[in-house]
Amino acid sequence: MLRLPVILFFTLFSFVLIKAQVTVGGIVTDVSTGEKLIGVTVIEVGSNNGTVTDENGQYTISLGSDTASLKFLYIGYTTQTIKLNNLVFLNVALNSEELLDEAIVIGYGEQSKTKITSAVSTIDAKTLKKLPVPTVSNGLEGLASGLFVRQGSGEPGFSGSSFEIRNFGNALVIVDGSPGNIDDLDPNEIENISILKDAAAAAVYGVQGGNGVILITTRKGSIGKPELNYSNQFTLNSFTQYPDFLNSVDYATVLNEGLVNDGQSPFYTPEEIEAFRSGSDPINYPNENWKELMFKKYGFQQRHNLNISGGNQKIKYFASAGFLNQGSNYTEDVLNYNQYNLRTNLNAYVNEYLTLQLNIAGRRRLNEAPGYSAYDIFRELSRALPNNLAYYPDGTPTRPSFSPNHIIEGIRDFNAGYYRSRNNNVDAKISMEWDAAQVGIIGMKLKSYASLVNNVYYNKTWGKSYELFTLNRLTGDFDEYVASPEGSFSETVLTHSMNYSNHYVLQESANYDRKFKKHSISALLLGELQNNQGENFYGRRQDYQSDLIDQLFAGSNENKDANGGEYRENRLGLVGRLSYDYSSKYFVESSFRYDGSSKFAPGNQWGFFPSVSGGWRISEEDFYKDFKATVPELKLRASLGTAGYDGTAAYQWLSGFTYNHFFAINETAIPTIDNTSLANTDLTWETITTQDVGLDIEFLNRELKLSFDYFKRYKKGVLAYASGSVPNTLGVGLAAQNLHEYSNQGFETSLTYNKKLNSNWTIGAFSNFSYSRETIEFIDEAIIEDDFMRGNLMLTGGFTNLRRGYLSDGLFQSQEEIDDSPVQDNNDNSTIQPGDVRYVDLNGDGVIDVQDQKVFGNGDKPAYNFSLNLSAQYKNFALSVLLTGAAGYDIYLDGEAQSPLRNGFNGYSYQLDYWTPENADAKYPRISDGGFNDNNFRYSDFWKRSGNHLRFKNINLSYTLPKFGKNNAGFKEIRIFATAYNLFVIKTYDEDFDPQMQSSTGWYYPQNKSTTFGINLTL
Template sequence: MMTPMKRFAMPFFFGMTAMALCARPAAAQDTMARKSPSYPNIPVRAGQVLPLKDTVPVLFGQQAGANLLQSYGIVYGDELRNIPVTTLENTLYGKLAGLYLEQFSLKPGDDAADMNIRSAAPLIVIDGVPRSGTSIDPEQVASITILKDALGAAMYGMRGQNGVILVTTRHGYAGKKRISFTAQTAVQQMVKTPKFLGAHDYASLYNEALINDGRQPVYTAADLEAWRTGSDPLGHPDVDWYNTVLKDQAGMQRYNLNIAGGNKISRYFVDLDYLNQQGYFVTEPKNTYPTNNFYKRYIFRTNVDVDLTRTTLMSLSVFGRIRNGNEPGSRTDSIFRNILSTPNNAYPVFNYNGSLAGNNQYTNNVYGQVTRSGYRPTYNRNLAVDLSLKQRLDAVLHGLYVKGLVSFNSYYDEALNRSKSFAVYNVAMRPGVDTVIGKIGTDGEQSNSSSITSQNRQAYTELQLGYDSTFGKHQVGIAGLYYRDSYTDGSQLPLINSSFSARAAYNYDQRYLLELAMAYSYNNMFADGKRWGYFPAVGLGWNIAREAWFSDAVPSVGTLKLRGSYGLVGNNLRAGYYPYLQFYNTSGSYNMGNPATSASAIYEASLANPFLTWEKARKMNIGLDVATGNNKLQFSAEYYLHKLDDLMMRRGTNAGGMLGANLPLENIGKQTARGLELSAGYREQLGELGYYAKGNVNFARTRIDYMDEVIRRYGWNQRTGQTVGQIFGLVADGFYQSKEDAENSPALDGYTPVPGDIKYKDLNGDGTINVFDERAIGSDKPLIYYGLTAGISWKGIDLNMVWQGVANRSINMRGNNTWEFLSNANGGPGQAMEHHLGRWTPATAASATYPRLSVNGNINNQRTSTFWVKDAGYLRLKSLEVGYTLPQRWVSYLHLASVRAFASGYNLLTFTPLDRVDPESYLGGYPNQRIVNFGVNIQL
């Protein structure tokens, strides 16, 4: 069997030979005593970074944007600052074509949006190293580049399939020291909170639901009257739990200090950042410990570049981050679940004697959960150290260089348990009779334990050899490298990704462009013989505007570039932990023998697959770039087609129940992703008036080409051929309006309908509604997502805004936030909301917007169907910022360089067809937030 090195040698040799013959420079970050190819009149010396907005950070280097063939998008750090959010991901909404974000979690410290590049979750690379998480301060960011096609991600081989988000942090410069201090304070407000019914309406509807279910009502007319008048707040409570345990608003503060500067020998950038985000839970002054949820973050970064010699550059980066969180002992998620399952009439907050109220059906007093269940602090510590050394070898060959990089990253998470139990008391007050008080639960001692929830280490090494130069109108650049990325998760064996990678580019007069990239990459989680893979990619381009005949005819067009790329990339992220080895689990025990002896139960985990290998994607990208008027007006259009195969799936005809183990992952799936991305921008400066606008719109469609699904009788039942993640269900056809209507309609399998139930269409015409009548429901059109960024400045006043939106997006409404009276863990009936007032009754049959009410669920009405699948498109004013920079003549008296005051907002306006929920936070958990922020930036 060939060794990995021998298997690598032949493709690497031919790849490097081809690259040497046809290559172009990578617009090197550091050049020595020569002119920049992008800026021929600007001398560039060792350690100096070319003007960032005319070069684009790519994998393992930089390239001139005018000559770039890769499909990319870039946003710069000054566009991200002052947006009042806690994570970098949330600053990117609407800014980059091809990047789609959804914010499902909104809790402090865990509110980063999920990111997808062309329908796939990308690899995140920070300063050239794949790292975990992007919880960094935007003040540290120089740029964020997304690499979308195979050419841009090929050098990561079997980790490049989903695209790459490349974060580049700021460095120092040779010049006067600059000190910048920014202070911000914000107010967070909940948006689209649930509208629960008051106790009187709740009890009335609950009685009605019991009658609908053929049961007797439980609330008397006297009960209803007491709730209507509020005459008996202890015996007939009416508690708005949402507003009882949650505040209307919460604070957030951020302070940042950074210093940058340097000289011809050394340059530095130092950043210190503090963030404090508070939660909405109420607190009790008597507690000596915090019970509110909050998130505090402390960040330190220093980037230092030193010219050890005229040809040797050393760069050192140190990044430290401390994240401290807290939540009540009962946990944030549990509290929100209980709010959704505790009606206003369940119990009062307190009894007459000040004790916490409750009963056998509601043993967790929500107020007690928030304020008297102790607390749970969490601690996270990250440390990253990067050291690189770049040596130019011009004495050997002009433009030749070698670079080495080592990086160490550590991640440590610890959770403390300071929770405690509390008792609730059921008080029965009977006139003329002794009051009966029943105690439920215990007032326990506070716990005192801790656990390490994760402890990870990453060691990354890289060695790169490159060459870039210019010969007249010919520009070439070649880079070959080897990297090894070892990631250890706790006590597990390390996950090792490594690769021999190379890239070469050539352009003639910035007119004819060629780029080749490849990787021969490795992952140790697969079996021997399945660990190495070869991933090539190629790109071609033609800048028609550089042709003499075109530039003479249309001199105003500086760029008219046609480009295309095609390549193979892979994905090993879903492989898991040594999937080719058979593992066994232990759980519980069983008795054997006589007399019986207890023995541990050992059983097979998912079956192993020694043939499992990485997923593959063949990606094609075609683009057109246009720039006119000295790049004032820019336009890009891209079409992409991704053919994915060898996707890891389990067979749908799963015989795991018979085998006693889950079937293994296999490389059997096939999918297609295709789309169109359009982006345009315009900027202008007229004296003191400057303005700009840039927008993007994306059309994306995915399709399941093959999956081993169970045998389905009809074509409309099949998942194959549908969009990835497509919702399936019945087609609702109004409500049954009468008994005769129910009897004369197709029968429901396993259910006898009554008037007010949801009626469904019989798609196969067999007279029965069952799984064979389920089809794809919701939008069947391409997902559209778009963004518009615009701004204007005049005489020190500036205004910037971002609009962001989504169309053809469907969600399935379900659970306690949608359905009525869903019981809690102890069997008590859950909440009801204002939209339940539109339920079907004989009197409202013509206008009803909700089916008849039931207690504890209804298997017919709560089936997934078009009744519950809603259009979740929306348009948001995602962020708005207004600032004023004081005139220089004012601040010079204070010996300051500049002073800018600003106000900014986040999620200020939302337009959506959803009438009662936020389009991203729609299942009733932690609410989405509107943030209003005020700040000042002072520079020395």
């Protein structure tokens, strides 16, 4: 009878057990790559129950409860513990510890990301490789917070961008440990880029790092079989924006309007204007489009790179060869730029304790261009009149009346000479690092480093005469005219120059890095010697007997010129840094740089520049545990540091002399020695102090990351000349002084989001926003006695780069308005007409004069910089979109950009919106003959335009071919892509100039927009 109850009991117990247990399964992947992870340990918390993921990253586990917690453990990844909460299917994405604590390159070393206590940003070199830019500097825009980038020109060979960190000024660029030129590099050579923004990060670079530092590390080999990569880009370039010019009908109409406004008779009759319009007589009434004659729609550019990398336990290697060819948009093949790059990086591991590194790079630039600068060419293009014929019907080049220099005609047929330059660069770096653990000193490494950068420049400009012709209407023959090179009365002129420079760097350093339980200590002591030296010469001759011999020896001995010189400067520095952290929670770091410069007098040559910074990882505190799942990373940073600057000419503590004046003895010119400047033996270092407070936060399983920094900066003892307060009647040049003071404050923030949605989709976004403005605390200015004028005109106390001028109040609409307005022409307004600019009488005295001027505008440097980078990947397709923008700065129109007819200028098409009684709400003043109207072209805010803009910087679409055949036909990867760069820009003004225009008159080679196709092959 007992058997039945027992059976019922165990049956019921088994049912309860089955009811309580639950089976859970899922897939474990890498959060960044989506790769399925094999062998991840999965443990039920509080038990010995566990399993591991299979080759597909899958796991299944039976648990005692559907509310149990699972712990996921994997070497190289952070452990995660997740409560089920009734889930039966749970996918988990693990964070790589390498990404969480990746090594960031800092001054003279590396530091884990979690230990960074100063303001440092990084740029992914992979992004640079995708951009169809001729220079690395062009590709930096929008890729890091606090980095202000501006490309002023798209001219081949001269299209590099200027860049500043936080608007501080030109940043120092360090390539593999020593100063270098960022545009000497091929983007495919770069491993990573770090941007050191505050003094605590950059102080170790002392005199050169006061404006921030950009650290570039080139690629190195890795252990494994040789990997061969080939990539190419084929690009079509066109101008982003550049205005059209007036055609013959508009030009004749505008000229007549200006003459009538000035009380003269029209020059062109209605019949002549109609002849221009109809084109019935193209020889006598042409309608020439000189812009189309000079420029084609597209220029061609191509880049190729071949590199190989690999290595073993003893040696790692990386070698690269690159080629860039950049053609222009000139219709004639008159401008070509070629750049060749070679690099070999070797890391040799002699034994367990000794490592050798050798980096050798070479770069050669070849540039062939017209004999005139882009400034000269676009200046003359603006003066090219449409009613002047370019060629007679038989192709004979004409002699137009508009250009006394005839630059356009000379360039048009490439018969006016040439400009050729060659630049050869060799960059060699060698280092040896010894681990003192060999002798029992654990954590100590000693390093010797040497670098040589050699640059040689050759420049040659050959200007020769060329023939132009005028049709003699009486004889029907062509009258010949010989045009000489601009600026010369000779038919042939040759200038030839050469300069070379050597930059040497020697470093000896000791680095100590140890961890004692929860305490970590790192220390650096480094001595550095830098030496710069170089020579240059210049020669010029003219009046060649033949234009077939373009060599100096063949020119005339008359009116020849020669010059040359050499220079040397030395810098000696001692660097120290000490870092401490407790339990990866509390961090403190101090550093110093003790610098010596030969630019100052003995006694002032040395400067000491310390810094200190600290960090607190709040997310590691015990009280934070309840928030860790939501916000896994929260860190506060703060820093204070100083730097020095010696940016002035050498030896200003001595009086200068010149040999440029002569006197005659027996008809022989004898050079004299004249004093050029006073001496200042007290001249010393400019000091820069920077304060920074930062916050780093990570959300949503570390998929969303936010970084914020607020900073202040002070510059004291800025080297300058007292030219404002000292009259120019002094009779001798002034000595530099530690005179000016500036301050700067701002903030920057960046937001990054990366999410693996599923096995097919990955999305990402990166945005940054920066603000930085510099204030003048004191500069030397002329003394202004009047209180009212001093308040309006003094620059001290305001932002830098502001302008002085008049404030405008629209255009006069009637004679009655003119009569009721203050006098602004010193002649009872008798020369003022409706359509002229009206100015504001600030002091209310009834007269517009210098006392009514005021500092106005925002300056020409953007105060705000922002960008948004969006990316998405679906299976083998990848799409990225980059938008960049800037705000808080002005563009000023000047000269020919203001009005047609000035200085014999034609006119831009946008200038047709000029005032007439029928066009009273016009944007521009009335037309005046010759474009000269002193009233309308005073320096005023009437010609100021807001530079605020949003640019569609880059759109990249790529496809990685799936593996096919046997191992993808031998290739590890085949990727094809298409890119649109500088696609278009949204701006706030109507003039057809790019917001980053280089010249206020429009005389510059415009920036490029481009379309690129290419392929990447990995073997």
